[in-house]
Amino acid sequence: MTVLDTDTASPAAEPQAGDIPLDDWRGVAAEKADEISAGGGLFLRARSRRLLGSLLRPHRRALAWASCLIIVVTGAEMAGPYLVSVGIDSGIPAIRRGDWAPVGAAVSGILVTALAGSLLRLRFLKLAGRIGQDVVYDLRGRVFRQFQRLPIAFHERYTSGRVISRLTNDLDALGELVNASLDGLINAILNVAVIGVVLAVLDPGLSLFLLICLPALFLLLRWYTRGSRVAYRRTRETIAALIVHFVETLNGIRAVHAFRREPRNDAIFHELSADYKRANADAMRLMAWLMPGIKAIGAVMTAAVLIFGGFQVMDHALEVGVLTAYLLYLRRFFDPLQDLAMFYNSYQSATAALEKLSGVLEEEAGVPEPRQPVQLPRPVRGExxxxxxxxAYPRREQQSADGAAHPExxxxxxxxxxxxxxxxxxxxxxxxxxxxxxxxxxxxxxxxxxxxxxxxxxxxxxxxxxxxxxxxxxxxxxxxxxxxxxxxxxxxxxxxxxxxxxxxxxxxxxxxxxxxxxxxxxxxxxxxxxxxxxxxxxxxxxxxxxxxxxxxxxxxxxxxxxxxxxxxxxxxxxxxxxxxxxxxxxxxxxxxxxxxxxxxxxxxxxxxxxxxxxxxxxxxxxxxxxxxxxxxxxxxx
Missing domain, CATH: 3.40.50.300 (P-loop containing nucleotide triphosphate hydrolases)
Incomplete structure (x- = not known):
């Protein structure tokens, strides 16, 4: 069967632009956001995990190599403060004795680890970028083929605006995650984990200050994640309303011109755009509190370590190099926490996108291909x-006022x-x-x-x-x-x-x-x-x-x-x-x-x-x- 002249869009499936009140557009947005925000939690759903696994499976070796690279890079970066402490505690006394070898070794180690870390990070970024682009390329092809494969019945209920969103916004969200945010996430997790261990080994006493600050950090991050989840959903609701109105206005542009609905549609668009602006402003306020909050806790922690450690150095209970290394590591401990917060936003958007895309890819064809097709005899007669x-046309179950289902x-x-x-x-x-x-x-x-x-x-x-x-x-x-x-x-x-x-x-x-x-x-x-x-x-x-x-x-x-x-x-x-x-x-x-x-x-x-x-x-x-x-x-x- 070939359909030669069927329109690929289905504008009639959504409300016509300008024909419903502004408040109802927000209702449309809420319905869209339920579908748009699906999967936006902390953990992936089963079908999203299956899709992600199938996308990453062809890149197992490259992923293993990338994991090794980032571990080595982290190790090289972590060596710097330790070499500084060696240079201070061992190199400076040796210079007084006329021995420059310890300082030379420390400086050479710092330069070698910095150069090796930079080169290996470059290699990791290239490899991760290639994997990310291959994944998005594969997924984009799958989604397009699936939209073509699904029957007319699917396209009659799945609107053109949602199709466009799947192939653009959702794929862009995943691309941003795999191409940029994952690098920051892996680096942040490794830095926090490794630095936490190093700090405990360098001086357990000073690490008590870190334990005291951790509850404050936990409460701050928990407050942010809860608030950002609400703000994130609000931004998705408002952008959904904006997309619906935009697509419907352009699909019905002849009717808009014929009935002079431009002023009304323009008023609706500007109000919805203002809603989206306010939602983004609320999200930015959360970020504005988070970043200074992390820096403030880090500054308090650094000041406490510096004062307590300074007294220990004066009492000869702690070496200057160790205190210096501890302070350098401590700074690196707090910076990745900001990267984790930024990643959380990208992760929410990407998990929601992955859930929607996996839903499309697992959509069953209403007219499935037979497992063992029968061949038509040639020539085809046409009886x-x-x-x-x-x-009876399939439709979603609807309930009447008394709760009874409408008959099909x-x-x-x-x-x-x-x-x-x-x-x-x-x-x-x-x-x-x-x-x-x-x-x-x-x-x-x-x-x-x-x-x-x-x-x-x-x-x-x-x-x-x-x-x-x-x-x-x-x-x-x-x-x-x-x-x-x-x-x-x-x-x-x-x-x-x-x-x-x-x-x-x-x-x-x-x-x-x-x-x-x-x-x-x-x-x-x-x-x-x-x-x-x-x-x-x-x-x-x-x-x-x-x-x-x-x-x-x-x-x-x-x-x-x-x-x-x-x-x-x-x-x-x-x-x-x-x-x-x-x-x-x-x-x-x-x-x-x-x-x-x-x-x-x-x-x-x-x-x-x-x-x-x-x-x-x-x-x-x-x-x-x-x-x-x-x-x-x-x-x-």
Missing amino acids: LRFEAVRF KIVLPELDLTIPAGQTVALVGATGAGKSTLARLMCRFYDPDAGVARLDGIDLRDLGDGDLRSAVVMVTQENFLFTGTVADNIRFGRPDATDAQVEQAARAIGAHQFIAALPDGYATDVKKRGGRLSAGQRQLVAFARAFLADPAVLVLDEATSSLDVPSERLVQRALRTILAERTALIIAHRLSTVEIADRVLVMEGGRVVEDGAPAQLLGAATGRFVDMHSAWVDSLA
Whole structure:
């Protein structure tokens, strides 16, 4: 099955910009934030751990090597203060004796460890950056492939704004974490752990001051993490509202201009932007208290160690070099704590992003690929059969005021229908009669809840995607064209087609004349969504696309509903060419399209209530098709 003209966005799934009060936008934001903030806690959920494991598994050796490098780098950096103490306590007395070797050794050690640490850190940063970019590259590809693989039903409920957010904001959050923040985290953890041990070894007595300060540090960090979690959620809520409003405004820009909603939308945007500004200001206030707080505790600790240690030096209970090294290490102990606080913000954002992405990647296909696909016999004849098909659109459970669940609306109660190979069938009926649902089942956008839909006697659920795509093609009223040339859009369903085959398809449909008149002919860029072409021209390109794909079954879903009369006549001529020698389902409100059908099915409430050739149904004295035809003729008067 191939869908050639379906719009990839689904703007109708979200509220239209400017049509709801400002306070309701904040309600929309809260709902979005629940999904956006998922996974923002301290520990990863199971599915996020599975995703992270699968992303890191190919880089096990590189990660092990990076871990060794950062350990060695930390060791080299930690050696500096110790060598300073050796130079002071051993080198200076030796100089008085005329022996410069201890000082030379200490200075050489400091230079060598500094140079080695810098070179190894450079190597670590390059390696970590490569791993991070590979992980993000892999994840970006997985998410894009998954969005393409998931069925139309998923995209009808998963809005375009959320799709964009997954592929941009969430991947950026992960990229920031793996490319920058992880280095700071690893370095901070190792520094705090190693320095804590070194301080205890250098002088246990002085380390009592550190134990006294640790509760104050713990309380400060705990206050910050709790407050930042609230502030973080608030910023996510406000940015969610901003994104929703922005995307919906641009998706509905024609309606915005038509109804002069610019001032109202602008007022909503500025208020939401102000909310986001205030939320970020609150987060920055927390950081403004945290950094000076850590520095203040560190300064108090340093002053206490300096005073107490100074008295010990005067009493010859402590060497000057040891006190100097202790003070140098103590400074390095407090600086990484600020890095840990900064990492916590990035970590929250990244875990939330990872949870959302893992949710998308674990989304089950509503129409899964069969484990052992059955091959369609060649050539494909195109016989369609629906056997006791029952279907209701899936939806989220909704509760009424009394708490009772709303019953699910059944669109097709129990349909039995056979369409012989090569027959052109027109489906007519009121909106909601089940016409488009029947076409979607035939294209396997959905699977029946009960019963079987068959192509040439084979259950569609047993056909592989490749077979189905090549055999069944749908053309919709959107006649969606992608940015690129006319030729590229015609060969969309058959990328290996030659230029001659593309032109042959266009000539067969009747599109060659207007294409040749374009500035660059078949190489003319159609611009965004085919905006360079008229609606009728876009439809002819879509038909040429379908003709070139050469399916056994063609489904036309309201393919002429948006055309004016002259354009419709052009398309009608093209239809006679494209429908020849293939099975076709035509869904149309304009009964002019029905005239080319071999058979008409009048649907009502998901059932076929009239079935026959157009002339046969019109020849009846009464009937639904007669009434519809009369109403259509009156509308033309």
